[in-house]
Amino acid sequence: MAPQTGPEPGLQGRHILFGVTGSIAAFKAAGWIRSLAREEARVTVVMTRAAKQFISPLTLGALSGNRVHGDMFDHHPERIMAHITLSREADCVLIAPATAQTIARLAHGMADDLLSATVLAADRPVVICPAMNTNMLHHPATRDNLERLRGFGYTVIAPACGTLACGDKGAGRLPEWDLVRETLLALFTEQDLAGRRILITAGPTREPLDPVRYLSNRSSGRMGYALARTARRRGAEVTLVVGPVHLDDPPGVEMVRVTTAVEMENAVGTLAERMDIIVGAAAVADYRPAVCQERKIKKTEAASRCIELESNPDIMAGLGGRRRPGQLLVGFAAESHDHEAEGRRKLVEKNLHLVVINDILGSRTGFDVETNQVTLLTGDDVRRLPLLSKEATADRIWDRVVELLRS
Numbered sequence: 001m002a003p004q005t006g007p008e009p010g011l012q013g014r015h016i017l018f019g020v021t022g023s024i025a026a027f028k029a030a031g032w033i034r035s036l037a038r039e040e041a042r043v044t045v046v047m048t049r050a051a052k053q054f055i056s057p058l059t060l061g062a063l064s065g066n067r068v069h070g071d072m073f074d075h076h077p078e079r080i081m082a083h084i085t086l087s088r089e090a091d092c093v094l095i096a097p098a099t100a101q102t103i104a105r106l107a108h109g110m111a112d113d114l115l116s117a118t119v120l121a122a123d124r125p126v127v128i129c130p131a132m133n134t135n136m137l138h139h140p141a142t143r144d145n146l147e148r149l150r151g152f153g154y155t156v157i158a159p160a161c162g163t164l165a166c167g168d169k170g171a172g173r174l175p176e177w178d179l180v181r182e183t184l185l186a187l188f189t190e191q192d193l194a195g196r197r198i199l200i201t202a203g204p205t206r207e208p209l210d211p212v213r214y215l216s217n218r219s220s221g222r223m224g225y226a227l228a229r230t231a232r233r234r235g236a237e238v239t240l241v242v243g244p245v246h247l248d249d250p251p252g253v254e255m256v257r258v259t260t261a262v263e264m265e266n267a268v269g270t271l272a273e274r275m276d277i278i279v280g281a282a283a284v285a286d287y288r289p290a291v292c293q294e295r296k297i298k299k300t301e302a303a304s305r306c307i308e309l310e311s312n313p314d315i316m317a318g319l320g321g322r323r324r325p326g327q328l329l330v331g332f333a334a335e336s337h338d339h340e341a342e343g344r345r346k347l348v349e350k351n352l353h354l355v356v357i358n359d360i361l362g363s364r365t366g367f368d369v370e371t372n373q374v375t376l377l378t379g380d381d382v383r384r385l386p387l388l389s390k391e392a393t394a395d396r397i398w399d400r401v402v403e404l405l406r407s
């Protein structure tokens with residue numbers, strides 16, 4: 001990996017106080033603790049008595065690399081005030097899985113075990129991941145308790161739906177780690193895009209030629225996905241209009257899936273009016289076959305050697321032509337030559353505020369790689385960024401967007 005400049009977005013160096021309670025889902029906490037330790041977060045685990053019936057403190061101690069706490073009345077002189085020291089040292093508290101019992105304890109300010117006393121003493125953000133049987137979750141007592149926790153300013157992550165350990169189907173499972181990680185990251189991220197509605201296009205488009213063939217390009221969608229993920233983390237309401245890609249959906253982002261450029265234009269067209277910021281990160285095919293054959297083209301047919309093409313609509317240029325006051329438009333310019341001149345031409349011709357220029361011939365920039373090196377171009381400024389991960393690049397693009405919004 002080439003040297004990268006600037007911090008990578010992540011949880012490294014953050015101190016997470018990880019409360020584990022007595023649910024069958026406690027085994028999943030082991031994987032989450034390992035993920036946190038792998039990205040060099042500091043994890044201190046506090047287990048309830050019931051949690052130790054489901055998973056051993058030895059396991060969580062080994063995975064976190066730290067001693068696991070559990071006893072309120074530990075007679076070690078340094079640990080007599082454990083609930084106070086633990087709550088002071090942490091940057092945030094995560095309770096996963098959180099049982100109905102622990103939720104009830106916290107909702108009523110109980111302090112009868114180390115975890116509940118520590119949460120009561122904590123003036124840090126608290127994130128709760130309930131996990132239990134659906135009926136327990138939907139019982140008015142639990143619903144009220146969760147509402148009280150929200151009222152305290154705690155973040156409650158809604159449980160996922162599916163088949164539960166007891167065999168019932170419904171809500172009650174722990175959510176995916178990606179969603180929880182994003183929730184934690186948002187706690188440590190300035191919410192400078194809060195209240196902004198952002199539309200991002202991403203990925204390639206696919207232009208059919210016959211039932212099995214199409215014209216497309218090598219875009220992986222990674223840059224657009226990184227933009228969506230980081231914008232959401234900074235508080236924006238994000239919609240991603242995406243061509244065919246093989247990536248996991250970024251948590252908390254509304255997804256609109258399309259295949260062709262015309263479908264992408266239609267989807268964007270219906271959403272654009274209410275958006276504050278629109279970013280065109282998609283590699284939209286410039287041309288499509290004039291005719292899509294109903295039957296598979298035979299090797300012997302003349303059409304197999306000569307394809308008539310027609311132009312696709314330029315989505316960003318269309319938006320630039322009718323942008324409403326206050327709406328900010330960001331385009332990409334994937335270039336192999338004359339980067340800055342081409343970027344400037346697109347800025348002007350498409351009536352954009354910012355163009356992100358990248359070099360598609362570099363081995364670590366552009367299509368289908370994890371990193372990017374871009375230049376940010378506005379009407380009066382050119383800024384060349386270093387080689388960064390696509391997520392760090394996305395954050396730098398949003399930094400520039402926030403600057404433009406403030407000016």
Ligand code: C5P
Binds near residue numbers: 201281312313
């Ligand atoms: O002209 P060029 O394709 O290089 O412009 C790239 C920028 O325009 C990107 O922001 C891309 O998403 C957008 N674009 C578009 N519709 C097209 C072609 C490009 O929105 N048909």
